[in-house]
Amino acid sequence: MGYKVTVDKEKRLVTQVVEGNPTVEEALQIVEEFRKITEIFKPGEAMLLNDMQKTSVTSPEALKVMKEGQKYFEHFGKVASVSSSILAETQYKKSGNEAGVGNRRFFKSEEEAMAWLME
Numbered sequence: 001m002g003y004k005v006t007v008d009k010e011k012r013l014v015t016q017v018v019e020g021n022p023t024v025e026e027a028l029q030i031v032e033e034f035r036k037i038t039e040i041f042k043p044g045e046a047m048l049l050n051d052m053q054k055t056s057v058t059s060p061e062a063l064k065v066m067k068e069g070q071k072y073f074e075h076f077g078k079v080a081s082v083s084s085s086i087l088a089e090t091q092y093k094k095s096g097n098e099a100g101v102g103n104r105r106f107f108k109s110e111e112e113a114m115a116w117l118m119e
Contacts (some may be wrong), residue, residue, distance in 0.1 A: 001018075001019065001020035001021060001022045001023065001026050002017070002018070002019035002020060002054075003016075003017070003018055003019070003022070003026070003029075003030050003033075004016075004017045005017075005033060005034065005037055007037065007040060009040070012041065012045055012046040012047060013046065013047050013048075013049065013117070014037055014040075014041075014046055014047070014048045014049070014076070015048075015049045015051065016034065016048065016049070016050050016051065017051040017054075018030070018050075018051070018052055018054075018055050019054040019055060020054065020055065021055065021056060021057070021058050021059065021062070022058065022062050022066070023059075023062060024059075024061050024062050024065055026062070027058075027062040027065035027066050027069070028065055030066070030069060031065060031066070031068060031069035031072075034069055034072055035069075035072055038072050038075040038076075041075070041076075043074075043075050044075075044076070044077045045077065046075075046076055046077065047076055047077055047078045047079070047080070047117045048073065048076040048078070048079045048080070049080050049082070049110070049113055049114065049117060050073075050079060050080065050081040050082070050104075051081075051082050051110065052081055052082060052083045052085075052088060052089075052092065053082055053083060053084045053110075054084075055083070055085065055088050056085050056087065056088050057085070057087050057088055057091055058088070058091065063091060063095055066092075066095065067095040067096075067098060067099050068099070070092075070095060070096045070099040070101050071099050071100065071101075073096070073099075073101045073103065073104060074100065074101060074102070074103065076103065077103065078103055078104075078105075078116070078117050079101070079103050079104035079105075080104070080105055080106075080107055080113035080114070080116055080117050081104055081105070081106045081107070081113070082106075082107050082108070082109065082110050082112075082113050083106055083107075083108075084108070089106050093106065
């Protein structure tokens with residue numbers, strides 16, 4: 001599993017890349033690191049590009065942890081998720097809705113996602 005977060009303070013853009021299927025332990029690490037990232041910006045001040053193109057369906061146990069982490073998405077003004085797997089997209093849409101994420105849209109390409117974020 002791979003995970004990377006970059007922060008562009010000038011553009012107020014956080015890019016999160018998750019590759020593979022995180023285990024419960026990895027999901028806990030991702031959520032904690034992501035929580036710390038949200039402290040950089042005031043609520044609604046930044047945007048999030050969530051790249052899940054190399055992620056597929058996650059185990060129910062890890063998804064439960066990731067669902068808790070998705071609550072931090074509400075800290076961002078806009079969240080654009082890029083997914084190439086309809087199953088992963090469906091899984092994360094459902095868990096995001098359950099977590100109360102209302103500011104996210106899904107895209108098939110990073111270009112489409114960035115265009116929406118920059119509107």
